[in-house]
Amino acid sequence: MTLSLLAELIVMPLIAFVVGLALVLMMRRVRARIERRIGPPLLQPVYDIVKLYAKRTQVSHGIMHDLAIVMLLGGITTSVCFLPVPGLEGLARQGDLLTLVYLMMVPMLGLALGVGSCANPNGSIGISRALTAMLAYDVPFVFVVIGLAVAYGTTSLPEIIAHQQSGGIATWGAAEMPLLAIAGFIAMHAMLGKEPFEIYVAPAEIATGPMAEMSGKYMGALFVMQSFQLYTIGALYVTMFLGGGENWLTFLMKLFAVVFVSVALTNVYGRYKTDKVIRFMWTWPTGIALAGLALVMMH
Amino acid sequence: MSENAGSRNPLQLRDQPETCRTADAEERSAWQRVIGRFADNCRARSLFVLHYCTGCGAIELPPTITSRFDMERVGVSPMVTPRQADILLITGYVALKTLKRVILSYEQMQAPKYVIGFGSCTINGGMYWNSYATIKQLDQYIPTDLFIAGCMPRPEAVQEVFLELMRMIDAGKANAWRDYYRNYDHYLANQQALFGPQWHTPTDIVAEAKHYGLMGPGTTGPHTRLLDQHAEWALDRIPEDYPERGENERSER
């Protein structure tokens, strides 16, 4: 039992990483197609990460900078272990949705710690924006989570999945709670940090913010984080609203579909200003989520 | 997705013989050679270009990067800060003021890093050969891997320079960056000749060279010794020359 759990804890992040790389590739290809070009070759995400880890020199900005990267990578790998996928439950029964929501904040906090020690004002602005964004999208997201908890009577992810898979599409979260699904999608989109909510990278404003001082292996860690992030957030949405994965095929199809929609949308909008993002997040998605919550409570 | 447009293998060596790779000290064992080979392979296929328009050649970069020539299909993509980038494109003439930033940016980049000189101006002064304001030979100040002829080079030529650089990296030949460590004194001497003996940058190249085992015969010399004299001074305050502080203060209105 313990041994198989250990194996799962190794296999789950690996799967997440590989799938995440594929998602990154899809993201870049989708972007390229919308921009009327071909896009990167198949293994480009791998090349990028290997290249970054193969840098010969490496600048670091102090012990916090190094620790932050460990924290960041730890956070993302741990959160993956709490996300059940077909056949692998990992720690999903030990934790629940709320645990996951907390864990997903860890990488960002880690990043904040690291960037803080870089003393790059762009980085500082970036990370403060990232935390602001978190504040913005967490409000609707928390309502969505509450809605789910109320609707299913549990926050355990395997149980949520089981409930959704009980009656086909009709029992999917998205079908039962469309308003919450919409609000959840917007919040998730913001979590991915995509336009119009891409406020903390914003190259033209703050020179990629938190990433400004990241080089070599640290940048590589961020690239790894990106692929995990796409996977985690996509998989979480699939788990919450699209019935999870009956098997790997449907799971991946759903996962790619969700991320596809998100990364496609990002290419046709500009980014909002920070204050506008908060205002937007606290009005539209929050409103929808509250309405959805109210509907759920009424049932 | 259609792959037909990207059919040409960018890493196909044209007429470069498989010469001996410059073996690093750590690349001695067979296993390490394999690793090194693999790393070079990936390095060649993933090139991050620093988004810094140093001169007019930068006007041909947007076409190169965007849809018509789409450099991402061979793994070249723009990056915003020097920390993230692998390639420093010197797109044409370099004014004195820019040269300082170019050197700073170059030193902030993480090795292996590559410099490409665009057009005539970087080779021998180009159009501005008799201008008091621009430097004439880029490779005197930072080591340059490749040059492109043209004023300015077309996107196809820029594309070709990336492919050529990839071939060089893949073959382990794009090692100009080592020269900066091994002959730092020479480069520093040229920089100091322009900016005065006070010139120094926040990055301590000599220390880096020591740290990474890249010391060469010319790493230290009379000019790097000048740096030591300024070391104390540099700790205390932000150097006057970087960035142009104090000189630019607006008078009271």
Next chain:
Amino acid sequence: MSDVTPKYKGSVLRPLKALANLWREPATLPMEPRPAAPNYRGFHLNDWKLCIGCGTCQEICDNAAIRMVQIPDLPTDAKAGVKPRRPAIDYGRCCWCALCVDICPTGSLSLSREYIHVSSDIDSYFILPDEKGIHGLGFEKGWSKSETSDLLDHQRQEMECLPAEEALSGFGELVPGYDTQAAVLEASRCIQCGMCHEACPTGMNAPEYIRALWQGDREKAVAEIYRTNPLAQVCGRICTHACETACSVGRRGAPVAIRWLKRHAMDSVPPDQIREIAIAGKAEEPSGRRVSIIGAGPAGLTAAFDLAKKGHAVTIYEARSKPGGMMRFGIPEYRLPYHNLDADIDVIRASGVEILCNTAIGRDVSMAQIRGASDAVLISTGLWAARSARVPGTDHPRVLSAIRVLEAITQGEDFGVPRRAVVVGGGNVAFDVARSVARLQKARYGEVAMDVIALEDRDHMLADEEEVREAAGEGIDLFNSWGPKSIQINDGSIVALETVRCISLKDAEGRFHPKYDESTMVSHAADTVIEAIGQSADTSYLGKELVEALEWSRGRLKIDRAGRTSEPWLWAAGDMVEGPDVVHAIAAGHRAAASIDEVLAHMAVKPGNVA
């Protein structure tokens, strides 16, 4: 006027239409470099067969990107204006403006459609372009010369010419010369390639004086002229201008009017000033050597001037009444007014040369006397003996030689102006005499009746094109490819010259050997026949002893490169030893003077010579 201020809040849905591109073909081009546009400005091409190495590309280059490279094994031809050098391009400088292509006088330079050169080897950015291009890949020509794209000014400034009617009415000068504006404009056409300098027998610094004229500094121009030519008034009018033949601008347009510019420089500076400029640099101390020169023609005068400036005492012995030689007696006044010639000779006199006129050797003074009084002697007595066609009837008294007629006209002697005359010959002398006599005919009879019979066809005339053209305008009829057959004499006076068709001029070996088609015969009515078919030297004055002592070669005096004969004290120069024109004589005069000066410098001063 329209107000375009947006009034709406925009839409969040309309941007989604862009997603349609997910299913569209990308706009990306294939990786292979595209062929460039037909007039693309890529790397240089240079057609080495056309390139003359003039270096104009180097001059126009903004960026000093072009360097001329001397290539020893290339053909060189100073007369045709070809130098053994080719442009090399520094692609560390070039900006592909293609001004070099647009200015190239020959059109040899062009830019190809090749545009990719990537290398870490710095030396590969310095190339010597040829027809194949930088990588020898044979890319097509891109930006190249078109008829309208030339940057050079191909049109010569118009030189006015007296209308034929007016020209015929006297011996007034035909062309008035440039005014200042025209001269500056004409001077501005020069590209300073120096081909003219190489082509000129006396190596005149034409680029320098043209540049000085363009800058408005005529005094400097005159000074430049006098560095190599003391007969500038003469040369500015009647030089055969080898310079203009070699002129690079002339490759595709009209060559720069170098001769007229020289004339303008001389005409526009007052004589006093010219004299001052000319004799500047004269040796202050007399050298104590004495040089005698026989014949005050161009070679003699030039040598005299040079030697006098070196401080030697120079005396010229001239048999005729006035100095100038062929310049005065052989060239009609309308081409070279006597006062201009006199001006040049005045300058030479001012340099300290003594000219003794009406002093014939053998008659007034003997060769031995001259030799005894001098450290060195230069003979430059020209070609004054006329040749004859020797066809039946040429011994008639009204068969005159051109040189005698011209001389008589200059002297004002009456040789009997013919009512109808035929000139035999196709060279400049033939036209000089024909046109001079025509003027006299016009004055005396009110009409011109003059035929010129030339052996050569129209395209191979020896005379200058403008001479032929102007002569036609003056009513002189030219008959090409005809040779004299006989002279019809009736009652002791000539009635006609019979001519036959000339089929070929030269035999298989290229020697002069005309062939005639005897079946065609044309008769030219005339009362006088003037022969202008060449002259020879008369060296009888040298004395039998000296003639025997000297070495001869094919009837000509044998001299070394500098003009020194086999007798160490005797030099010869000018037409009598080598032809054919004034400027060559000047060049020979310079050479002889230099040689004499060098020899004199090593010679002990004769006692009693010190002035």
Next chain:
Amino acid sequence: MRPENYKPVRHPPSHEYELYFGPNHPGIEGNYAIRVRLKGDVVQEAITDAGYLHRGFEKIMEERLWVQNVALVPRICVPDPVPMEESYARAVETLGGIEVPERAQWIRVLMLEMSRICAHLFTFGGNAATIGLYTNMFWGVTMRDLFLDIFEEITGARIYHMYITPGGVRRDLPDGVLDRLAAVLDELERKKPEFDDLFFENAVVINRATGVGVLTQAQALAWGVTGPNLRACGLAHDVRRDDPYLVYPALKFDIPTATSGCSLARMHVRRAEVEQSVRILRQVMERLRTVGGPVRAHLPNPLAWNVPAGEAYARTESSKGELAFFAVSNGGPKPWRIQVRGPSQMHGVQVLERILEGARIEDVAQIMFSLDACPPEIDR
């Protein structure tokens, strides 16, 4: 892992801080820098720092022949080089009293308007990129490239055409190029709705750009703003109409204006200008099919061309505003003085500093791009 030289950089511990925009910054157009002092997210003071692209043009132009400078002038402003060539050529023509053949005048207008479209397309792209809408940048640059193909065909070069020369243009148009240009214009008009959907009527873009970087008409006049930026404040001034040159009086075109003077208004004015340029190009192409004759006046040998002494002030409407060349000749073969008055010298320095004050940090890049400042023009 850490080099021994690492030294922490000290920052003033304050709620006010400084941020360098540029020279190496994606939010900067070209190689330029703005130092902004911030309080929170709001700019307290902005100080521009130029000279990164200084090549001493005005100095080296004095060292070169009049004709050689033809190669130099387009390099003063990279995104919009043709007006530079035109201004310089016209200044020399005024000095030398040279009459430009009619066909050459039409060709020059063709070049100028194509260049304007290119520059505006580039600006749309850059402007969109500052707010993260990269798709529009990719499209804009790609569309611009089609025009560059036409430029290449006419002039033999994509960017630096060096085509307009004193006295006319260097070559006549190649055969069939007008048909190909017509096809490109059709393509542009076909794509226009797509650009509108994606950019000009995108709610996010409008939200970002409305009311940002507002310049009132009074301010614009006082600060010497010209071109689209001035027209976006409601003043319909255009050098092409008010100080006409070439054959512009014979052409029909509108001068689009807007009233709000904000970033969005500026972009919409530019968008309308592209439409007008297409309209002009269509008329020019029509005329070029009939107007014949030479394309270059007969000029002296460039190596020895003394331009008569005097001075000339040649103004041109570039894509960024009023461009002027002040040329002084002392009657010599080289210019005695050439001064370049670039429109960005106004709106890229003082005006930018002014309107950045009080702007939010998010808008700094957007304001700079919406003003369309061209740093090489400032630096020269």
Next chain:
Amino acid sequence: MTSQRASVPAQLDHILHEMSEVRVTPKGERRVRVDLAADRLPTLLQLLKGHGGFLHLSSISCVDWPETDEFELVYHVWSYESKMLISAHTLIAKSPGRFVSVYDIHAPAGFYERDIHEMYGVHFEGSPNLNKFILTSWHGPPPMLKSFDTRAYVDETYAWRDYNPQWLKDIAAKGGGIEE
């Protein structure tokens, strides 16, 4: 376009009448050259702005005339109303090279005065900001002065590349080479 107007436009004539010692030369349809003494210049600009609608200072040009040791300052003002450009030329002595700022009349002067100060060393009294701008890394004399020889400076400061490609070696072996 190049037709020469016979006289100064009436409206302008009216303004310039108030000024004495001003030479007015029409230079073209929309160009007028005005020559005046340096001390009168601000008055002229003020008058033109106030009465003629010459609101737009297009630029200020400086020309160095070493023979007379003078700077020529040219103020180009444009009127949006009468659509005319007046170029006011004035000469100031090179030393001390001081002049008054017209920033208070035309704000754009701020940039041009700063530029001229940097490039020629002319000091404009009352200009808001004469700090270095473009040439912050330059420590030589004001580069636009005719006495500054950029070619000589470059020759002294930078080395030219000495190419030695194979073809050149071959030619040199035969006795040829690059001509100086």
